[in-house]
Each structure stands twice: as structure tokens, then as C-alpha cells.
Amino acid sequence: MVYIILISLTLGIAFGNFISPEMFKDIDKISTIALNLLIFSVGVDIGLNKEVLTKIKKKGVKILLVPLAVVIGSLFGGLIVGLIFKLQTNLALAISAGFGWYSLSAVILTNLAGAEAGTVAFLSNVFRELLAVLSIGFIASKINYITAIAPSGATAMDTTLPVISKFTDEETVVIAFLTGTILTFLVPFLVPFFYNI
Template sequence: MKGSLIILFFFCSGVLLARLDLIPSYLIEHDCTVYALWLLMLLVGISIGSDRRLGEILRTLRPRVLLLPMATTVGTFAGTALASLFLAYSVSECMAVGAGFAYYSLSSIFISQYKGAELGTIALISNIARELITLLLTPLLAKKFGPLIPISCGGASTMDTTLPVITRYCGKEWIFVSIVHAMVLDFSVPFWVIFFCTL
């Protein structure tokens, strides 16, 4: 939760600095978000590649484990497509926002780049909300519906920020599933977001 608040703080600071004309014109004219995006993709790759659990996870990976991230993807896309019926955004725009899977830092940059700051802001807030909902509701969801629902709800956050609460309320035996779930979704975010943004 602390990480989400820090991201939100920096986002609001950026908006405030821009509104007060305190940002150098060079940064605006040369669209530095593209360079930030490239750097972020490099750091994501480094993060996944340097994870000591990666080798163990890949060695013990069974095809059945991939069913949960697939179900999360299908459920998220179905929900966002349904939500588009009640919103002023197209189906593809809503699905691009949903395709962030709680990976707000990456998805909001992509969406801002392709669809503008308004939809990028919605993506940021929506994906932070998904993470916060998981943090707050995991005890109830795990008790009422079992361990798979909180993991699916957490999206790409289930190997970092929401992993402790999932471990506590779903059990340590679900750590591996939770990490694989997040890694698959993490990897898919750029592809899904770009796909829906370019429709």
C-alpha cells in the first residue's frame, strides 16, 4: 500500500508542477515519456531476470498453473468490456485500462502515450484501486470464495505488494501459484495494452 501511495504522490506532484508551469519546456517538447518507458521496460526485464526464484519457478512450472492467469485475463477483459457499456469510452479503451492488471506504473505510461493523459490517468487510478481492493478484501475473499479469487483479483501485484496478505490469508502453499500468476500477467501487460490501444 505504501508503494501505491508513493506512486500517487509522484503522479499528483507531476500534475501540480505542470499546472504551475514549473516543468522545463524541453521535457514537454521532446516527449520524455518514451525514454522513461524504455527505461521502465529495461528495469522490468532486469527485475524478472534477477529474481532468484525464477529458475526454481521455471523448473517446477506445470501447464496447469497457467490456467489461473488465463482465467484472470479472460475475466478482466469480460468485466472491462461490460463496463464500457456504461462509460463514455470505447470497448478497446476500457480493455486497455483493464489490461494493466494492477501494473499501474507501466500500463498508465503506455496508455498516456497512445491514448492521451486522460485515459492514462484513469488507467493509473483504476489499477491502483485494483491493488488496494485486493489488499483490503483478501481476508474476506479468501474466507468466502477460497484462495484463487484473491490471487486473481490482485492481478500482476501478487508477486510483490499483495503477496504478504495473500500468503497470510490464503496459505503459504499458494505462494508459488501467486508468483507465477503475477509473472505471466507482468509479461503480458505491454502486449495487451498496446494491442487494445492500437485497435
């Protein structure tokens, strides 16, 4: 599946270089519809397995440990990378608090800190999503299913959810969706919060 994703991405980039933008002015709508169909199909798959939701309910509040761990790991990773590249601590934390949601975090940081910070946020979060797509299968098979959620960050509720679904089980998919939803909710609050400290 990872190879198909990479080939599709490469073909899309090549194709995009040779066509007129007018031909694909509605590409955002098309990709949104396709993504929603993928998420719908994952939801149907989960709904068919009645035991999954029961198992999730039994976990209770402990299920919130997954998004908490992803938040802590992302911020810690951002601090380390910030030290390596000599970024201000607040900027490094704000960029890592994008949790893979490259469009929103880039816009917020462009408004707060300028185009350079917004570009860094955009690229780091795009690369996070690409690395998630490439690493989820490996992490799921070599470590465990829950850990395979972490690279996705906020995208665990949408773009990387089908990849998580492919390499894990229904229970993990539900936890991934919940994790992605929580992280997506946190991004517009944490990015400006960390930048302003």
C-alpha cells in the same frame, strides 16, 4: 492486517502533506528495498516447506489456468465497465489489460491516447490494488485461496504477495507469484495491442 495497511496508508498520506519533498527524495529506493525484503521473507517461508514446490510441479500446465482466468476476467470486467461509462471498446480493454500495474499502463496509454486515458488507467489500476488488499482476506476465507489471487492481477508477484501469504497457504503463494509474473510480462504487450485494435 488489512486495518494496519489502511492505517499506514492514511498516516502516510497525512504525513506526506506536511513534510518537504526534499526529506523523502529517496522514498522510491526505500520502498523498493522494503518490498524486496517482504518478497524475500515470503520466499524463505516457501523454501522452508519442501512439499509446496513438489505439489506445484505435479499440477503441471494446469497451473497456467489461473493467470488465464485472471486475464479473461479482467478483460471481461473492463468491457462491462467500459459499456457503463461509454468508453470505446479498445480503450476499455487496454485499461483493463493493465492488470493492476498502474505505473506502466498509465505511461503506455498516456503515450498512445493522451493524458486523460493515462489518468483513467492509473486510477483504475491503483483502485484495483487497493481493492485487492481489502478483499483478499475475505475472498480467501469465504470462497477459496486460488480465487483470492484474482483481484491482485500483476501485483500478485510483489505488493499484494505479502497479503496473499497472510491469508492463504504456501502453495497458493507460489501460484500467485507465478500468476503475477505472467501478467506483468503481458502488460506491455496487451495494453498497446488492445488499444490499437
